[in-house]
Amino acid sequence: MLPHPVVSSEDWIEARKRLLEKEKKFSKLRDELSRQRRQMPWRKIEKMYVFDSLEGQQTLAELFDGRSQLITYHFMFDPEWDEGCKSCSFIADHYNPSVLHLKRRDVTFVTISRAPLQKLDTFKRRMGWSFKWVSSLKNDFNQDFNVSFSQEQIDRKEAYYNYRAGETFPVKEAPGVSVFYKDAANCIFHTYSSYARGLDMFITAYHYLDITPKGRDEENLRYGMEWLRHHDRYNDQSFVDPYAHLVSDK
Numbered sequence: 001m002l003p004h005p006v007v008s009s010e011d012w013i014e015a016r017k018r019l020l021e022k023e024k025k026f027s028k029l030r031d032e033l034s035r036q037r038r039q040m041p042w043r044k045i046e047k048m049y050v051f052d053s054l055e056g057q058q059t060l061a062e063l064f065d066g067r068s069q070l071i072t073y074h075f076m077f078d079p080e081w082d083e084g085c086k087s088c089s090f091i092a093d094h095y096n097p098s099v100l101h102l103k104r105r106d107v108t109f110v111t112i113s114r115a116p117l118q119k120l121d122t123f124k125r126r127m128g129w130s131f132k133w134v135s136s137l138k139n140d141f142n143q144d145f146n147v148s149f150s151q152e153q154i155d156r157k158e159a160y161y162n163y164r165a166g167e168t169f170p171v172k173e174a175p176g177v178s179v180f181y182k183d184a185a186n187c188i189f190h191t192y193s194s195y196a197r198g199l200d201m202f203i204t205a206y207h208y209l210d211i212t213p214k215g216r217d218e219e220n221l222r223y224g225m226e227w228l229r230h231h232d233r234y235n236d237q238s239f240v241d242p243y244a245h246l247v248s249d250k
Helices: 009-038 086-103 117-127 151-155 196-202 204-209 244-248
Strands: 050-053 056-059 069-074 107-113 132-135 159-161 164-167 176-182 188-195
Touching: 069 086, 086 107, 086 117, 086 196, 086 204, 117 132, 176 196, 188 196
Parallel strands: 069 107, 107 132
Antiparallel strands: 050 056, 050 132, 069 176, 159 164, 176 188
16 A cells, blocks of 8 residues: 555645535536436337246336336356356345345346346355345347356357456356336336446445555455455365456466
């Protein structure tokens, strides 16, 4: 960590006030960006998506569970994997307790992955989560929302992710969040999706780290979340980083 000047209390207060002015400007800019996000045009969902859930097969419309707004988190969990992505698990640790509060604001939150339902439920029980998790293994939802890729797309560097074509994505699954609205006529509209660093705003722990002297302290790591573990693996000495070989192959 770089050395910092040590000043008097008076000088510290003045420095803090100068930064506070910038923070206020940032907050106003963020409010304006959120307003513009809500004013984005919508697109109507015409395809029928049916998911496997613990309650049986459910359509996208049924996932709203009586509310008009639906947030879906695209959780990286390939059908061949034995556990979910550690980074998506990190995000899930943050949104799991928020689901109850969102319901009070006419918002249903559902997690969606391609892994079969049994794997999702087993991993969910291991992690102690309570949110609803459904499988999109038998439909095109992940592909249509550009969070699942074929090996051929990866090999040819043809993956379309975060609104860019030709992305070099090392694995078949990618993270994201998508938002939908259902009107009184039961028509469903896609209102918003965000991917990659756009998910950063949902990770509260990072925002706490951002106010500490060392910050996220990831500059010397091979990749940003190399330090991260599933929350039940931090003391597991046998842990093997599932992404280490992807970094070394670059």
